[in-house]
Amino acid sequence: MSSFPTAIYNYIDTHQRDYVDRLTQAVAIPSVSADTTPAGRQQVIDMSNFMLQQLKALKVNAQQVDLGPQSGTTVNLPPLVIGTLGTDPKKKTVLIYGHFDVQPAQKSDGWSTDPFTLTKVPDGKGGIKMVGRGSTDDKGPILGWVNCIEAYQQSGVDIPVNLKFLFEGMEEQSSDGLNDYIRQEANGYFKGVNYVTICDNYWLNNTTPVLTYGLRGIAMYRIDVNGAPMNLHSGIYGGMIFEPMSDLIAILASLVNNQAQILIPSVNNLVPEPTAQEIKLYEAIDYSVQDLNEATQADVGLSSDKVTLLMGRMRFPTLTIHEITNGSPPSDPNVSASTVIPHAVSAKFSMRLVPDQSPDVITGLLREFIACEFKKLNTKNTYNFVPLGETARPWVASFDGPSYRAADDATYAVYGIRPNYDREGGSIGVAITLADAFGNDNVLLLPMGRGDDNPHAPNEKLDESNYFNGVKVMATYLWNLAKETSGTSTATTTAYPK
Amino acid sequence: MSSFPTAIYNYIDTHQRDYVDRLTQAVAIPSVSADTTPAGRQQVIDMSNFMLQQLKALKVNAQQVDLGPQSGTTVNLPPLVIGTLGTDPKKKTVLIYGHFDVQPAQKSDGWSTDPFTLTKVPDGKGGIKMVGRGSTDDKGPILGWVNCIEAYQQSGVDIPVNLKFLFEGMEEQSSDGLNDYIRQEANGYFKGVNYVTICDNYWLNNTTPVLTYGLRGIAMYRIDVNGAPMNLHSGIYGGMIFEPMSDLIAILASLVNNQAQILIPSVNNLVPEPTAQEIKLYEAIDYSVQDLNEATQADVGLSSDKVTLLMGRMRFPTLTIHEITNGSPPSDPNVSASTVIPHAVSAKFSMRLVPDQSPDVITGLLREFIACEFKKLNTKNTYNFVPLGETARPWVASFDGPSYRAADDATYAVYGIRPNYDREGGSIGVAITLADAFGNDNVLLLPMGRGDDNPHAPNEKLDESNYFNGVKVMATYLWNLAKETSGTSTATTTAYPK
Incomplete structure (x- = not known):
């Protein structure tokens, strides 16, 4: 030819x-x-x-x-x-x-x-x-x-x-x-x-x-924490009851920290440490903190090291909390959002997955971890862990x-x-x-x-x-x-x- | 007469x-x-x-x-x-x-x-x-x-x-x-x-x-955490940037735990321990866990001890997180809520205050505590601490x-x-x-x-x-x-x- x-x-x-x-x-x-x-x-x-x-x-x-x-x-x-x-x-x-x-x-x-x-x-x-x-x-x-x-x-x-x-x-x-x-x-x-x-x-x-x-793969989840069947006045009940929002925050804080590190050992254990040869792959990539800052129009990078940034994006899993919502709309005319203990709260989060993290396995590990963490909270509220929508390996x-x-x-x-x-x-x-x-x-x-x-x-x-x-x-x-x-x-x- | x-x-x-x-x-x-x-x-x-x-x-x-x-x-x-x-x-x-x-x-x-x-x-x-x-x-x-x-x-x-x-x-x-x-x-x-x-x-x-x-008195606050000027894709930027939601969760978790205990020493120090005589006041009150459960239509009380419950309501301060919101509405047509790192998040919370916690003093102590905690987070995102609306001593x-x-x-x-x-x-x-x-x-x-x-x-x-x-x-x-x-x-x- x-x-x-x-x-x-x-x-x-x-x-x-x-x-x-x-x-x-x-x-x-x-x-x-x-x-x-x-x-x-x-x-x-x-x-x-x-x-x-x-x-x-x-x-x-x-x-x-x-x-x-x-x-x-x-x-x-x-x-x-x-x-x-x-x-x-x-x-x-x-x-x-x-x-x-x-x-x-x-x-x-x-x-x-x-x-x-x-x-x-x-x-x-x-x-x-x-x-x-x-x-x-x-x-x-x-x-x-x-x-x-x-x-x-x-x-x-x-x-x-x-x-x-x-x-x-x-x-x-x-x-x-x-x-x-x-x-x-x-x-x-x-x-x-x-x-x-x-x-x-x-x-x-x-x-x-x-x-x-x-x-990276993806899997999305929701955690609901439920307390009383209705919103309660924070003046009357604050200090007497377990507040679902505080339980939820504790659970979320147990999943990921503000350095974007996933805190779930069983989930992290599925990801092999990068080899020296692999790290060279990332060193070879034309990228800089400046590229990140231009793209985000901000200076919010987790590291000043190019390889750390690139591996954070490509090579390691992440867990992002997308939103936290109250079970009852704040516009409920009978409960001013400003004085309410929300009776039910939910967080949506997703994980970006890398080998060998398949969504099915991750779902099982998350379910187990959250059950364990929730038990530690020693709360009387209850929770649901709900896998959401489509996943990708x-x-x-x-x-x-x-x-x-x-x-x-x-x-x-x-x-x-x-x-x-x-x-x-x-x-x-x-x-x-x-x-x-x-x-x-x-x-x-x-x-x-x-x-x-x-x-x-x-x-x-x-x-x-x-x-x-x-x-x-x-x-x-x-x-x-x-x-x-x-x-x-x-x-x-x-x-x-x- | x-x-x-x-x-x-x-x-x-x-x-x-x-x-x-x-x-x-x-x-x-x-x-x-x-x-x-x-x-x-x-x-x-x-x-x-x-x-x-x-x-x-x-x-x-x-x-x-x-x-x-x-x-x-x-x-x-x-x-x-x-x-x-x-x-x-x-x-x-x-x-x-x-x-x-x-x-x-x-x-x-x-x-x-x-x-x-x-x-x-x-x-x-x-x-x-x-x-x-x-x-x-x-x-x-x-x-x-x-x-x-x-x-x-x-x-x-x-x-x-x-x-x-x-x-x-x-x-x-x-x-x-x-x-x-x-x-x-x-x-x-x-x-x-x-x-x-x-x-x-x-x-x-x-x-x-x-x-x-x-x-109890009351004071309301908002904490905003701000990152990039726009929402970012969690696939592309997850693992590269500090996520405002994770910062916010860490800050909120530093304020109050799920046992409704305020974690701010300077704020707690303003509240004297109850005297034995004072505790008798609460023992004398006709109230029971059953009353709480009937009122809340649930079994979510922090304690089975009547005096602890009553003092939690009447005698000690509380901190309730009312809602957590994303800066950009999830309905923004260009950013699916499901895959976004929200660039700005806010939490509204209020404190119920007891002597000697005046709202003005509490606001100063909170400002100081949050500044200290935020610094510990070692994040590149920024925050605002905003006292809201009317207060009452x-x-x-x-x-x-x-x-x-x-x-x-x-x-x-x-x-x-x-x-x-x-x-x-x-x-x-x-x-x-x-x-x-x-x-x-x-x-x-x-x-x-x-x-x-x-x-x-x-x-x-x-x-x-x-x-x-x-x-x-x-x-x-x-x-x-x-x-x-x-x-x-x-x-x-x-x-x-x-």
């Missing part, structure tokens, strides 16, 4: 305007999956139709898949878009995953421009930011693949791998319906997939490309396989530097399902956007340079992957990370 | 129906002081007018006092009703305080009957409960005084004391405007007042009358003066048992102002209702027997007080408490 056909780069360089137009059209469809009104859901369906047409225009054998009603509702889920391009048994097959739904956005949330009008804004450093909801999460990346395929085809270059596409419209809503579908079709529609490439995350900072080989791949080598070389070819290798602190449930279905180490997260892209927040953006270079990385990655898997690796080194 | 004229009791016994009619009329006026709409405020004004007419019908020299606009609003405060009956320089002067406004109430809050229709309900033990908003808090008691004066007059008995009346319509709203008025008129309209009798609290249980000689009177002796004997005369002497766990700011103005030990709280009257809650009630007997106690109290102060005490013993 010859070296990468530079005609493709030329095509990409001369069709930037088309790519921006394509993204502009997509951003203009406010495909907010959180909106379950008929009109709102129709927007996501419109976006599904848009993606279907994009793939069909590339001669992809594309179709939509009805996933039935959304969990707990009678509203239909937006249809998946799946597709097949190439079935050559001599080629490897790559599954491309992404999503076409977006987070809600209103100008009044703090947007400088209309969120659903892709707007070019100078970045002050000679570049252009394309601002709009979905620009980086995840319409830019999935259209990057469309642009990539188009560039191959229009350049007259045979695509060196078979492709499968899986684009969903419910990623921002826990990928409702998708995991079952993947498990069901792993040996059906997706039979023969060798590699999975996910384009749904970001560089760690704004300058160094990243390949992502791990994700942590995922970590070894990153010395063909897909990572191909992406590493592609990054080097386009950006002139080797990528950092990182793990994400967040959780992408579908990644675990894909890893289960197609092999743990065959999944790669190949981010397009930068660390300051503001996904989920006002003024979400994708830099033009990331968009255009991202298409080149995708094209080169496919080329390299075909070479890698044909046994003619040209990677300059395999001593990753570089 | 002769013994108590039994004609008055006869009059009271034969006019119960009139008394119920009078209370029915008053309850029918929904004088909800929390309602600041013009229509709502007019109801409180109507009730002020009603009380004015009641006093005028008794030939009281009564008038209304305009207190100007309500704090922070342009709405006018409901007018006070003040009055004078008798100016005989040879008689002592008693100031009667009560209020004619009520807490909000809607049938849907859980009332069995319309809250503003006084409804007779059998109590299952042969008695009748009069159910309605304001029945016990505080329309029953203030109309008790009206009934009492009427009984004297209609029985042709000269009232043995001069009376001043002070009825307000904003008690449920921190007595807005009243404290300044009292301070201003203590040597004006109220010049010469010797004793103050407040009818605005309740027996401790349902069987034993009570005289109340103390109140604690008040404790010696209860061996004429007013207490008169009330003790009156209780014995009517109920055949000596009253318990208690301190209230709650706070009545105006009581402190009255104590300051007219002498600490000249203030008496003379409750009419029972411990299960549900003031502020649905199905507020006043037992008919408490209403009718309460009028007799009031009448006898005035008679006894005149005797006490003329130096011819007939109290069977002065070794209080009995």
Whole structure:
């Protein structure tokens, strides 16, 4: 197989305007999956139709898949878009995953421009930011693949791998319906997939490309503490009864301290200490306290040591208390919030999990620990420990396989530097399902956007340079992957990370 | 002076129906002081007018006092009703305080009957409960005084004391405007007042009358902990930053434990240990864990020892955490509550204070303690400590003066048992102002209702027997007080408490 056909780069360089137009059209469809009104859901369906047409225009054998009603509702889920391009048994097959739904956005949330009008804004450093909801999460990346395929085809270059596409419209809503579908079709529609490439995350900072080989898992919980059946006056009963809030605070304080250290030995014992070699991985990552402070617009980092910060995000579990609520609304007209002992209080918290912490095991350990701590409180109030909603296991791949080598070389070819290798602190449930279905180490997260892209927040953006270079990385990655898997690796080194 | 004229009791016994009619009329006026709409405020004004007419019908020299606009609003405060009956320089002067406004109430809050229709309900033990908003808090008691004066007059008995009346319509709203008025008129309209009798609290249980000689003070506070200027994703930033919620929980856990013990030495040091003699006071009170459990409809008492419970309520300070809130609403469309590290959190708490804990001193000590504890946390987040709203100093009177002796004997005369002497766990700011103005030990709280009257809650009630007997106690109290102060005490013993 010859070296990468530079005609493709030329095509990409001369069709930037088309790519921006394509993204502009997509951003203009406010495909907010959180909106379950008929009109709102129709927007996501419109976006599904848009993606279907994009793939069909590339001669992809594309179709939509009805996933039935959304969990707990009678509203239909937006249809998946799946597709097949190439079935050559001599080629490897790559599954491309992404999503076409977006987070809600209103100008009044703090947007400088209309969120659903892709707007070019100078970045002050000679570049252009394309601002709009979905620009980086995840319409830019999935259209990057469309642009990539188009560039191959229009350049007259045979695509060196078979492709499968899986684009969903419910990623921002826990990928409702998708995991079952993947498990069901792993040996059906997706039979023969060798590699999975996910384009749904970001560089760690704004300058160094990243390949992502791990994700933290997640599990959410609620603890309720219940006392009397009604709120009681703090003047009359304060000093006579156990107050549920004080019990709850004691329990929460037993779970995590203010240094973000989890205090549950059985939970911590599941996490091996990092090896010296592993620590080197984090030392190699281009990141600094300054990056954290810029991203948070504050100086609230737990450490001034880069490696400690990065391992805190990627390599160790965390426990975050999201909210504490009173069982009865403070607006209850008969009980002034100002003088009440709330009779029932709840805390919601989640844990981000790392190997070998599976949500099921963690739930059992938490249940046991909280029971023990509650007993120590010697209170007459009672508690409930309630696991909440969907969970995701942590995922970590070894990153010395063909897909990572191909992406590493592609990054080097386009950006002139080797990528950092990182793990994400967040959780992408579908990644675990894909890893289960197609092999743990065959999944790669190949981010397009930068660390300051503001996904989920006002003024979400994708830099033009990331968009255009991202298409080149995708094209080169496919080329390299075909070479890698044909046994003619040209990677300059395999001593990753570089 | 002769013994108590039994004609008055006869009059009271034969006019119960009139008394119920009078209370029915008053309850029918929904004088909800929390309602600041013009229509709502007019109801409180109507009730002020009603009380004015009641006093005028008794030939009281009564008038209304305009207190100007309500704090922070342009709405006018409901007018006070003040009055004078008798100016005989040879008689002592008693100031009667009560209020004619009520807490909000809607049938849907859980009332069995319309809250503003006084409804007779059998109590299952042969008695009748009069159910309605304001029945016990505080329309029953203030109309008790009206009934009492009427009984004297209609029985042709000269009232043995001069009376001043002070009825307000904003008690449920921190007595807005009243404290300044009292301070201003203590040597004006109220010049010469010797004793103050407040009818605005309740027996401790349902069987034993009570005289109340103390109140806990109150001070409210807020602690805010602030991190980054926006909520951050728990996956990306969990493990990298100090989480404000964890800081707040640590601070709250340093203030009070789940055994309701305040953990602030400087605050606790202000409270003397109870003497053996004092403990006997609590041993003498008719109360049990069973009373607590019935009142709370639960078994959540801090102790099985009656004295410990009572001192916890009356004699020791407490610290109650009322609510913990996130700075940004969880409904913010751009940040799912489920995955957010809240960037700003707040806790509201209050302290109930006892001698010698004045709110001002406590605020300083708390400020100092929290600063010290926050420093120990070694966090980069910041905090604010914010004293909130009105405060009240604690008040404790010696209860061996004429007013207490008169009330003790009156209780014995009517109920055949000596009253318990208690301190209230709650706070009545105006009581402190009255104590300051007219002498600490000249203030008496003379409750009419029972411990299960549900003031502020649905199905507020006043037992008919408490209403009718309460009028007799009031009448006898005035008679006894005149005797006490003329130096011819007939109290069977002065070794209080009995």
